[in-house]
Amino acid sequence: MIESKAQWHVKEEQDDESVIDLPISKITKELLMNRGIKDTNTAKRFLSPTLEDLHDPFLFSDMKKAIDRIEKAILDQEKILVFGDYDADGVTSTTVLIEALREKGAIVDFYIPNRFTEGYGPNEAAFRQAKEANISLIITVDTGIAAVHEANIAKELGVDLIITDHHEAQEEMPEAVAIIHPKVSSTYPFDELAGVGVAFKLAHALLGTFPQHLLELVSIGTIADLVPLQAENRVLVYYGLRSLTSSNRPGIKMLKEVCGIEGDVTEENIGFGIGPRLNAVGRLQDASLAVDLLLEQDIEVARELAEEVQRLNQERQKLVSEITKEAQGMIEENGFHEDGVLVVAKEDWNPGVLGIVASRLVQSYSKPTIVLGIDTDKQEAKGSARSIEAFNLFENCMEIKDRFISFGGHAQAAGMTVAVDEISPLRNNLSELANKKLSKTDFQPILTIDKQMNMREISVELIHEIEQLAPFGMGNPKPLFQLAEKDPKEIRLIGANQNHLKMNFQEDTKIIDAVGFGMGHLYTRISPHAKISIVGELSINEWNGHKKLQIMMKDLEILEWQLFDFRGTKHLQKQIQDLDTQNHVAIYFDSSTEIEDWMYKHLQVFHIDQWKETTSYDGSHLWFIDLPLSLDQVTEVLKELNPKNIFAYFKMNEENYFNQIPNREHFKWFYGIMMKRGSLDLDKERSALARSRGWSLNFLDFMIKVFLELQFVRIEDRELVYVKQPAKKDLTESATYQLKMNQIEVEKTLYYSTYKELKKWFNEQMTGDHLKEEVAHGL
Numbered sequence: 212m213i214e215s216k217a218q219w220h221v222k223e224e225q226d227d228e229s230v231i232d233l234p235i236s237k238i239t240k241e242l243l244m245n246r247g248i249k250d251t252n253t254a255k256r257f258l259s260p261t262l263e264d265l266h267d268p269f270l271f272s273d274m275k276k277a278i279d280r281i282e283k284a285i286l287d288q289e290k291i292l293v294f295g296d297y298d299a300d301g302v303t304s305t306t307v308l309i310e311a312l313r314e315k316g317a318i319v320d321f322y323i324p325n326r327f328t329e330g331y332g333p334n335e336a337a338f339r340q341a342k343e344a345n346i347s348l349i350i351t352v353d354t355g356i357a358a359v360h361e362a363n364i365a366k367e368l369g370v371d372l373i374i375t376d377h378h379e380a381q382e383e384m385p386e387a388v389a390i391i392h393p394k395v396s397s398t399y400p401f402d403e404l405a406g407v408g409v410a411f412k413l414a415h416a417l418l419g420t421f422p423q424h425l426l427e428l429v430s431i432g433t434i435a436d437l438v439p440l441q442a443e444n445r446v447l448v449y450y451g452l453r454s455l456t457s458s459n460r461p462g463i464k465m466l467k468e469v470c471g472i473e474g475d476v477t478e479e480n481i482g483f484g485i486g487p488r489l490n491a492v493g494r495l496q497d498a499s500l501a502v503d504l505l506l507e508q509d510i511e512v513a514r515e516l517a518e519e520v521q522r523l524n525q526e527r528q529k530l531v532s533e534i535t536k537e538a539q540g541m542i543e544e545n546g547f548h549e550d551g552v553l554v555v556a557k558e559d560w561n562p563g564v565l566g567i568v569a570s571r572l573v574q575s576y577s578k579p580t581i582v583l584g585i586d587t588d589k590q591e592a593k594g595s596a597r598s599i600e601a602f603n604l605f606e607n608c609m610e611i612k613d614r615f616i617s618f619g620g621h622a623q624a625a626g627m628t629v630a631v632d633e634i635s636p637l638r639n640n641l642s643e644l645a646n647k648k649l650s651k652t653d654f655q656p657i658l659t660i661d662k663q664m665n666m667r668e669i670s671v672e673l674i675h676e677i678e679q680l681a682p683f684g685m686g687n688p689k690p691l692f693q694l695a696e697k698d699p700k701e702i703r704l705i706g707a708n709q710n711h712l713k714m715n716f717q718e719d720t721k722i723i724d725a726v727g728f729g730m731g732h733l734y735t736r737i738s739p740h741a742k743i744s745i746v747g748e749l750s751i752n753e754w755n756g757h758k759k760l761q762i763m764m765k766d767l768e769i770l771e772w773q774l775f776d777f778r779g780t781k782h783l784q785k786q787i788q789d790l791d792t793q794n795h796v797a798i799y800f801d802s803s804t805e806i807e808d809w810m811y812k813h814l815q816v817f818h819i820d821q822w823k824e825t826t827s828y829d830g831s832h833l834w835f836i837d838l839p840l841s842l843d844q845v846t847e848v849l850k851e852l853n854p855k856n857i858f859a860y861f862k863m864n865e866e867n868y869f870n871q872i873p874n875r876e877h878f879k880w881f882y883g884i885m886m887k888r889g890s891l892d893l894d895k896e897r898s899a900l901a902r903s904r905g906w907s908l909n910f911l912d913f914m915i916k917v918f919l920e921l922q923f924v925r926i927e928d929r930e931l932v933y934v935k936q937p938a939k940k941d942l943t944e945s946a947t948y949q950l951k952m953n954q955i956e957v958e959k960t961l962y963y964s965t966y967k968e969l970k971k972w973f974n975e976q977m978t979g980d981h982l983k984e985e986v987a988h989g990l
Contacts, residue, residue: 212831212855213736215768217656219746221663221693233258238662239676242690245661246680258679260446262421268412272396273389277373278416280348280388285317289347293321294333295502296353296406297493299486302501303432304352304375304410307425309506311414323498326563330593331619331626333361342368350413351375353406353432356392357619359385375409377438379605379621401443403686407432408447427454427463428505434478435486437624439686448682452476462504465517478682491524494563530564535571538582542572547638551645552602553580554638556592556631560584566595566624573597577654579604579645585631591616592634596625601653602645611640658746658766661690666697666718671758674749689748691765694723696742704731712764714743724752727764735790736856738773740966772977774970775858778962783860784809795858797834798822800844804837804862819844823851834858838957845961846976853977859969861962872955873914878942881914885924891931913951920945 225244232251233240240254248254256264268274284291291312295305305321312319322337324330329337332354338361341349348371351358355374362385365372375391384390391409393402404412411429414422430451433444440448455476458464467476470484492501500523504516538555542548547555553572560568565582572580579602583594598604603622612618614637616628629637669692683689699714700722710731715724725745727733737743747762777783784807797814799806810816814834833854838861839845884891884900891897901911915931918924921940924931942948960972 212772213733213767213769215658215746215766217658217766218652219658219660219693219766219768221660224662235679236673236676238668238673239679242661242677242680245690246687257445260449262423262446262450264446265421265443266400268416270396270399271391271393271412272398273391274413274416277375277389277391277413280371280373281312281317281350281417282315284348285312285315288318290345291317291319291348291350292341292344292346293319294337294349294351294354295321295323295498296331297323297326297498298353299435299489299501300406300432301353302489302493302498302505303428303435304407305502306505307407307410307414307428308350308352308375309502310425311417311422315417321499321502323493323502325497326493330617330628333358335361335364338364338368338370342370346370348373352410353377355385355387356380356390356395357385359383362386375406375413377404377406377409378619381609381619403439403441403444405429405433405436405438405444407436408438408444411447423450423454426451427458427460430455431481431485431489434481434682434684435490437685440478440682440684441686445682445687448478448684452478452481452682455481460505461510461513462507462516464510465513466504466520468514469517469521478684482684487527488520488524491527492520494527494567495523495530495561527564527567530561531567531571534560534564534568534582538568538572539575542576548576550638551578551642551649552638553578554583554634554641555581556583556585556594556634558585558587560594562593562595566597566626569595569597573599577656579641581627581637581641583627583629583634590631591628592631593628594626596620596627598623599654600657601649607641607644607648610644611637614640658691659688660693660746663693663695666694666716666721666723669721669723669749669760671751671760674751674760677749691746692749692762693744693746694725694762695744696770697744698740698742699725702734702737702739704734706731714745721760723760723762725762725764727767730764730767733767735787737769738775738856740970741769741773742771744768744770772854772974773856774966774973775856776966776969777858777860780860787813792832795832795834796822796852797836797858798848799836800839801837806836810836819848822848832856832858834860835961836860837862838954838961840957841953842957842960849973849976857973859961863958863962872951873910875942877910878914878917881911882918882923885918885931885933889933893926893929893931913947917942917945917948920947 222245225241230249231240231243231254233254243254243257248257293305293308295301301323305323309319309321322341324332324334324337333351338349349365350373352375354376356376356378362372366386372387373389373391374385374387377393380392380395391413393399393404393409407429411422411425414425426447430448433448438444455463466485466488470480470488472480472484489501492498500516500519504513504520507513507516537557541555541557542553547553553576562584565584569580569582572582577599579596579598581594581596583592585592596604604625605620605622608615608618608625608627614629614633616630618625618627620626677690680687680690694716697716700717702714705711705713710729712727712730712734713724715722725747745762745764745767747764750761750763752759752761777786780786792813795814797810797816798819799816800819802818806816819839831854833852833856835845891900897911898908901908915924919926921944922934923937924933926932961969964972
């Protein structure tokens with residue numbers, strides 16, 4: 212048995228797919244309906260987005276005010292400053308607006324705060340510096356909605372402020388010439404634009420024509436910022452990815468090169484390639500380098516900048532790995548893993564990468580997580596938070612906002628600064644809130660499964676059709692499918708470090724490969740004949756012109772108990788060296804059985820008379836080291852412990868068991884010989900008699916012992932003498948014969964049986980099915 216890592220929620224099957232009248236499969240119609248698309252026109256727009264589906268930027272209530280002020284600044288040749296943010300959304304937002312303003316002939320520069328010395332968002336020092344540089348208009352992108360103090364400073368300095376942002380608005384709004392924010396403007400129909408989407412709307416309004424050449428930048432920031440890829444965002448990304456594929460922008464071309472992106476650019480190329488590299492710049496230094504790269508027109512300069520971005524990303528990856536390892540050590544050593552919200556802090560942790568570290572810890576522990584870097588001089592800690600679906604970070608942190616020096620963000624991600632002496636109270640307060648509001652299952656990640664599939668339903672054509680639902684992302688996740696209780700034809704480890712799992716399933720002539728990246732640790736926990744249920748994404752593996760069906764596994768489970776068959780294994784220790792044997796209990800029956808030292812080291816070993824002392828047994832892993840005297844001994848253990856996994860070794864002692872067993876015909880022949888001869892010299896004739904019949908001495912001696920017990924023969928002076936007219940007795944009345952027949956039954960059932968026969972027998976003992984059969988037969 213293997214429990215799934217996540218909760219599996221299978222969406223209810225949609226019976227009314229006929230309301231979508233399009234030439235697509237029933238499954239694709241179900242997927243559309245799962246995404247709230249329940250009529251033909253909406254489905255058409257979703258599958259074939261058009262730029263006409265985008266809203267008029269002047270639907271923002273303050274858009275005209277903003278454009279009037281910008282046009283006045285351009286006309287009067289005022290200096291304009293675009294104030295951005297240091298993440299991928301922020302640098303693409305900055306680039307979009309800079310290019311639009313330059314196209315209109317504006318005198319414009321940009322400023323992105325240093326996350327280490329200035330922190331997130333507008334700050335007073337930067338605004339005062341802008342005033343000294345004769346800046347008269349500041350336009351924020353992807354930031355500013357919480358900058359109440361800074362807006363007041365701008366007003367005091369005589370600098371006009373336009374705010375464009377998409378982050379959560381707080382109770383008090385900043386005072387500005389205009390605020391372009393989809394959630395603040397009641398007249399704008401879509402409130403989930405990324406910061407770059409809002410900047411793009413401002414650029415569109417300013418230029419007067421649709422700026423298609425800026426779409427590639429919009430798609431990068433929108434995907435990287437994890438906003439829902441629905442409605443306008445879907446249209447922007449759909450066309451932005453096309454623009455990225457054919458981009459002539461030097462910075463983009465060089466970014467694609469260092470990412471190894473060839474052919475059509477996908478949302479995954481941005482999510483795992485371009486986005487993290489743009490983010491890496493602001494995480495380690497001034498993010499201006501990323502804007503310079505996107506604005507650069509010279510291909511060779513762009514190449515140098517892209518190589519520097521690549522170097523910073525590699526440094527970022529190393530830092531994330533090191534800090535994550537340290538944080539996990541702190542969580543385990545201090546018992547923080549018992550808390551409802553994980554809060555870890557340490558001196559010298561680079562605050563630029565702490566958001567990624569928090570994400571890694573959420574993946575590992577399935578708990579909301581805050582990771583802070585401590586500045587000992589200021590006695591402050593600055594960092595990032597990431598959350599689970601059931602815990603709204605923004606709302607819960609706002610309940611204890613007095614604990615923070617500064618705080619901002621979304622439901623699932625946030626940034627903050629706290630005093631060092633507030634870290635422990637913050638941990639306690641948030642854990643109390645989480646434990647009060649959340650149930651145990653809320654801390655388990657959720658996989659929402661679109662459909663349980665039969666293998667016969669899966670085809671190359673279907674997968675190509677499903678790809679029409681792309682681009683995938685937040686709000687439009689890649690569809691997940693479940694294959695239930697399949698017996699894999701093959702299971703193996705793949706990858707340079709053998710840390711990935713690969714299986715294949717076959718039904719008739721159809722074969723589907725299943726690949727689980729990072730799931731190699733499960734290899735030793737899966738028995739060869741287990742019925743496995745998997746959840747994953749359908750894909751096509753194309754190599755050398757051949758297309759193979761594939762499912763990329765996200766999770767798996769085995770609901771039934773598993774049998775691991777090690778009978779007859781010569782080098783057991785070597786075979787199980789990669790097996791995690793924690794909480795493995797092993798039982799042996801014969802006191803003379805030799806128990807190797809490594810067994811005591813790796814397993815909790817008990818003799819059958821002591822097995823009830825296994826107080827630490829958690830019901831998972833049970834070993835049988837040798838064969839029992841009777842099957843009842845095994846049955847008793849199984850009923851009591853009801854294991855999830857059974858490891859059958861059943862080591863045989865060859866001295867006690869022999870291969871050939873006398874049957875009744877053998878006994879009958881030997882009895883006839885004794886009647887005819889009257890006696891047998893045990894020292895001189897025993898060996899010759901055995902050889903003449905092709906028997907072993909053990910074979911003959913067994914019959915002699917049975918006849919002695921039944922008093923068919925007796926021994927006089929080393930001669931076996933026939934007893935005339937013995938009492939009539941059956942062979943089964945001999946204790947030796949009974950014991951041997953019992954041993955034979957034990958061997959036959961537990962050692963010489965097939966895998967399926969043994970598993971069936973074990974299953975009957977644990978479920979009591981063997982008793983039902985006896986009752987059914989009137990026994």
